[in-house]
Amino acid sequence: MWFLQRVTAVFLIGVLAFHFFQLHFVEHAADIEFAGTQARMQQPFYFATMVLFLVAATFHGVNGVYNALINQGLDGRARTVVKWVLVLASLGLIVQGIRVAMAMAGVHIG
Amino acid sequence: MSADDETTTDDDTGVPGPHADRLARKEASNEGRGSAASDADRETVRFRIYRYNPDDEDRASPRYDDFHIPFERGMTVLDGLIYARDEFDPSLTFRHSCRQAICGSDALFINGRQRLACKTQVTDLSRPIQVEPLPHLDVKKDLVVEMEHFYEQMHAVEPYFNPDDEPVTATTERRQSPANHEHIKMSTRCIWCASCHSSCNIAAGDDDYLGPAAINMAYRFAMDEREGDRREDERYEIIKSEQGVWRCQTQFSCTEVCPKEIPLTEHIQELKRESVKRNLKFW
Amino acid sequence: MEEAYDRGVIEDFGRWREFSAGMWAWVFHKFTGWVLVGYLFVHIPVLSTALVGAETYTATIQGLESLPIVRVLEVGLLAVAVFHIMNGTRLLFIDLGIGLERQKVSFYASLLITAIIAVASVPTFISGVF
The missing domain is CATH 3.10.20.30 (Beta-grasp domain)
Structure with a gap:
């Protein structure tokens, strides 16, 4: 877990910086239209990067929160409950994020 | 007050x-x-x-x-x-x-x-x-x-070589190279004063965490070339357990207060890297 | 002398003036981490308007971006993200055992770079709304 947290960190440093730069300095957020988003998301590499970005960020963030709570002395039953709530929330976020990403790219399944 | x-x-x-x-x-x-x-x-x-x-x-x-x-x-x-x-x-x-x-x-x-x-x-x-x-x-x-809990943590890392490991003959020496001595020298300076333990924010929040002093003690033996392989494996089980090195958040509080100037954070980090290597090898 | 007196950990935060650089780095890193996770969990629902339709998506984003408060918060978000990135890089080097003796300087550098980037980005974020 500790190692995964570092690996995702390395990835996120690059992608988060790129994400901010792309969507606030290259394209201004205020000028965003669905067409532009779709154009970007239809590039396979960009699409893959964004999905990976979502998964890595969710893991890194939720794992960070979980560790912070453990360091506050969370244990026993409460810890098990918190763990599964966080896992479900993460999975929910990732599933929803991928649905959104597919809608943006114009891919429809079912 | x-x-x-x-x-x-x-x-x-x-x-x-x-x-x-x-x-x-x-x-x-x-x-x-x-x-x-x-x-x-x-x-x-x-x-x-x-x-x-x-x-x-x-x-x-x-x-x-x-x-x-x-x-x-x-x-x-x-x-x-x-x-x-x-x-x-x-x-x-x-x-x-x-x-x-x-x-x-x-x-x-x-x-x-x-x-x-x-x-x-x-x-x-x-x-x-x-x-x-x-x-x-x-x-x-x-x-x-009350120092009892601190001493318990120190003893939890079993700060001694394998007691059953007898020398081959009565005259066998266990030699340590000067280079290896240099490597562990600072970690041997610990005087069990508990300054680092008291300064550590994580040890304060959770009594289960081994804490900087105990981890440094584990480092002193794990990095000593005279420690046997089996003993070393056992020691790493303690070091990389949930209450071991992973809890350290590199706040450097311990390193700053140590009166013997032991680079505690550095030692903990070295053990983290060594533990990751061991875990990856296992997989 | 059986019952020992437990002073608790409350005094910790009362002593914030005595915190060292490494401690502040930890406090800021944790705080910015919480903000970023919180943002992630809001960001995806906002983008979910794309599931409804192209027009809703465009309208939502442009609607939000036309609010001055959102622009100001975005500068804050950028500062939070840059600090988390800079201090995260510092922590990665510390994990690799590089520059441990310069950990204070690298923390101050993280703060300085964050401040410079945040200030420099203000015109970009504010343009067209005030």
Whole structure:
């Protein structure tokens, strides 16, 4: 877990910086239209990067929160409950994020 | 803890303390140096000392007492405490032994930082000098804290070589290369004073965390080339357990307060990297 | 002397003036981490308007971006993200055992770079709304 947290960190440093730069300095957020988003998301590499970005960020963030709570002395039953709530929330976020990403790219399944 | 609680114990007209002889000699030597100062106009240092005594109704809730200690060149905080106890209040309780930063018994919270009282010069501190027991350890009386949990953590890493591992013959030497000695040298300097443990935010929040001192102790053996492979594996099981190195958040608090200047954070980080390597090999 | 007195950990935060650089780095890193996770969990629902339709998506984003408060918060978000990135890089180097003796300087550098980037980005974020 500790190692995964570092690996995702390395990835996120690059992608988060790129994400901010792309969507606030290259394209201004205020000028965003669905067409532009779709154009970007239809590039396979960009699409893959964004999905990976979502998964890595969710893991890194939720794992960070979980560790912070453990360091506050969370244990026993409460810890098990918190763990599964966080896992479900993460999975929910990732599933929803991928649905959104597919809608943006114009891919429809079912 | 308000100013009202301050007890100024200025009168030293009482019975001569056990160190009367020593003090008389000191005074004589002061005069020898040509200082005409009498006790009345000698420079004093105000010590603000944490007091607590569960057996005394008067002190059952913690407060701070003020002591005005005559200043002397080269005076340490421990000298001040000893003077306060011997001359003003024999009930003032604190641990001390060797007075030379070897025994590790007088680690205290002095002016908001963990320091050894015997190694801390009064002239290096701003005044008044506030002396409190180590934070995050339970106080037993005045400046004395409960160390049992700290010792338990130290013993949890089994700080010894394999006791069953007998030398091949009675004359077999177990040699350590100079390079390996250099590697672990700093980690062997630990005096079990608990300064680092007291400064660690994570150890404070969770008693299960081994803490910097115990991990450094594990490092001292894990990195020693004389440790056998099987023993080393067992030790890494403790080091990379949930309560081991992963809990460290690299705040550097321990490294900053260590009176023996052990690079604790560096040692913990080295063990993290070694543990990751071992885990990856396993997979 | 059986019952030992537990002073608790509350005094820790009362002593914030005595915190060292490494401690502040930890406090800031944790705080910015919470903000970023919180943002992630809001960001995805906002983008979810794309599931409804192209027009809703465009309208939502442009609607939000036309609010001055959103622009100001975005500068804050950028500062938080940059600090988390800079201090995260610092922590990665510390994990690799590089520059441990310069950990204070690298923390101050993280703060300085964050401040410079945040200030420099203000015109970009504010343009067209005030």
